[in-house]
Amino acid sequence: MIADGVAAHALTDISFTLREGEVLGVVGESGCGKTTLMLSLLRLLPSSGRITSGEVLFMGRDLLSLSEAEMAEVRWKNIAMIFQGAMNALNPVHTIGRQIGEAIIRHNYVQDKKLVDNRVAELLEMVGINPDRRRQYPHQYSGGMRQRAMIAMALACNPQIVIADEPTTALDVMIQAQILELLATLQEKLGLAVLFVTHDLGVVAEMCDSVLVMYGGVTAEYADVDTIFNAPQHPYTQELLRAFPDLSRPTGKLVSIPGYPPRLTALPPGCRFAPRCPHVMERCHQERPPLHTPSPTHLASCHLLET
Amino acid sequence: MSAVITSKAPPPATGFLGFWHTFRRNKMAVVGLFMLVMAILTALFAPQLAPYDPKAITRVTIEDIYARPSAAHWLGKDDAGRDVLSSFIYGSRVSLIVGFFASMISIFIGGVIGIVAGFYGGRVENLLMRFTDVMLVIPDLPLTVVIVALTKPSLFNIIFVIGIVGWTGTARLVRSQTLAVKERKFVLRARAIGAGNLHIIRYHILPLVLPLLVVNTVLIISLAILNESTLSFLGLSDPTTLSWGQMLNFAFTRGAMSAGAWWVLVTPGLGIVWLVLGCTLLGQGLEQVLNPRLEAHHLAAGPGMVARRLGD
């Protein structure tokens, strides 16, 4: 019964397009609003959250104007999600098979009970899990297996879009590589459009077609993967790349970005990156930079681009 | 697209002033404290508040038995022609005394067993917790009834028995908290620089177990009060001390029901409810203050999630 509320604009002015079969990497430090953005797309924000403006167009329909029941139809059938930390995202008291089957039954992907079971087995096989293990519970799976099961669950109803929210955090490096490979293979095979949230630029370079760099809840830069890696325009992107080891420049120095990302309750008035930016100017502290378009497919929000 | 997240930031509760600041805004805790303070004041000033002396020997005529409430006797009279309001006011004393002292005994036993078990671990813990488990399973009230029935039902005995029966919950609670605190960095550090066990318990474990213990004490007090009234109602009270449970026992066994004397039946019960509810509210409130948790969850979001769009 203690009520104190501070409204924080977790996200402002984010916009991007995801084409069929495209993999879009969403990059940024922790707490920059990546997960909030993903949950907003599915309208799954916590009760303290609210989408104040904008559109989410999916095949010509604005998801934000759907009723709650219509939205429930879209979830999983069209847009599925792989959550980070599969241990907590799976219900400990139901079998893996039941949890996957639940989504299939909910969206009438196949009707018959027998067919549902077959589909579950097929999905598990697809992600490299012995189908016999569908009768086991999450705690009987290893961490990597759970993430595989989570992927199988996401694919249950053949969605057009899969949102993968840092699917490999909390796994060890070997398993991470396996999971990423699995995701890449399935994406190609099924022609999925994937929104890939990560803070690992290496993964982005390998898997993604285009990249959205977020900072403090706003778009820093949005372009195809080549542009981002070869001609980044936003100082934040440049700094991120300098903090990331590049095999082609083995002698290059790794530099970490000093300071911390802003808290959403205490955002700077001007450019949100200004306090940490190496090229900061006077106006950066007062004026929020608009989105500039250095090229038709390239967005970046920085005052430097004006001149 | 734009979205906002409202973050709930409880102000830091450091020191007594910080605690009081949070406490004051918790309605449950404040109401509970008020109820408890009222009851304590009534008990303290019973001789000044009571219109009659319930122990005074008076001549009783047949009209006095279960006399209806009147201007002279606001809550009527009981089976012996005594003023119910005066007995009621004095009765608060027994409930509070028993509640306070019995809970002290329970908290002491439970606290010591919990801390020792949690802190020392190993065989000591195993033995103590097994014993606690056994005691936890044995139903409290029948055990209390048996012991009080076998000994002389004096106020002291009742306090003692309620106290030594009601410690099990506290022991388990304190143990789990001790276990959690024991692994904290500063305890490990204190141990590394060679601090003795007693020193660690006294200066590092106890301060962190204490808030929990305070909340628990308030709840144990309410249980002790309920237990005392039940024992008295079952006829196991000290006949020389006037308590609410005893008033109800007399009324129930001496024909208040058939006489329709609701005033004798209702009044003492309301007193018990007042005290127990006060303790419960205070306890629940304190728990919220000391251990705030976000009560928003994944199903709480409603159709209001998408606000009217400004863009079009």
Place this chain on the structure above:
Amino acid sequence: MRYFRIVLRKLAWAVFTVVFVICLNFFLFRVLPGDPARAGIRDPRLTRQAIEAIQVRFGLDKPVINCVESLNPFTPGDCLINPLQTQFFIYVSNLLRGELGISYHSNRPVATILREQLWNTILLIGVAQVLAIVLGMTLGIAAAWKARTPIDYLALLGSLMAWSLPTFWLGIILLFWGSTSLGLPTAGKSTPGANYATLWQQWADLGRHLILPTLTYTIVFLGEYMLIMRSAVLDVLSEDYILTAKAKGLSTFQILKDHALQNAMLPMVTIIALNLGFTVAGAIQIESVFSWPGLGKAIFDAVGRRDYPVLQGAFLLIAVAVILANLIADLFYSYLDPRVQTE
């Protein structure tokens, strides 16, 4: 196989607890002044033959146990005697044969008296507990789902109020109200001297007698169960797998039914098991108020009559019943939580 081992371990633990309670029951009554056997011999209500019969039956001329002649006052005794010839052993072997002593008040075997009353108590507690659990859980889920809304606060306040009511007092008030304005029966489980033409009539009469005690019981426990369920569901609803379920497109009802309920049942079962003692406490009070002929009433009467054998027997029976119920709840828990069975 693993589940079988768990069951076996819990069973062994229950047996150990029962043994502890038997010892406690034996020594408590011998350490404290009211030694049932000895006090009984001095009890003027017994005839000379009865006293002799009791002495032989309970071995009262024998020492309490090896090394201890008597506990109140404490007198040490011979340690090298045959343990079979001690009061403790005779007590235990009598128990094993289902013999609990003889009531001072009615001169009937305690076991016979309590056997009838045990079933009455189980009937009363059974009906009321089922009602309280079902209603409490439903309200708890509703309050958690609507957390921090007026519905929730109202339910919360009501539960705290119900929790604070002394059971016996609520019983008195309901009895007073029910008998005067509703004309419901005030005592016992059947109308005295009634002749029933059909079995149906007999059941209807029993039902009428059950209304008030059950109502009292339900109100007292409803609040507690609601509070527990509310907090358990709140915990579960903030888990990540609820978000997954929602992302899968499940409706609120489906999520509550398939994902919240069973998970929230886990803490619920634990706490119901832990609170079985309170259940018994409630039964003693309610049976005393409504003169329901159960174990609680037996205790109430035994206290009033200083009928120690009945008190001792009833205490033992109640304690064992609670231990058994606890065991069942424990096993049910491991059935509900797959992690216990297969880890």
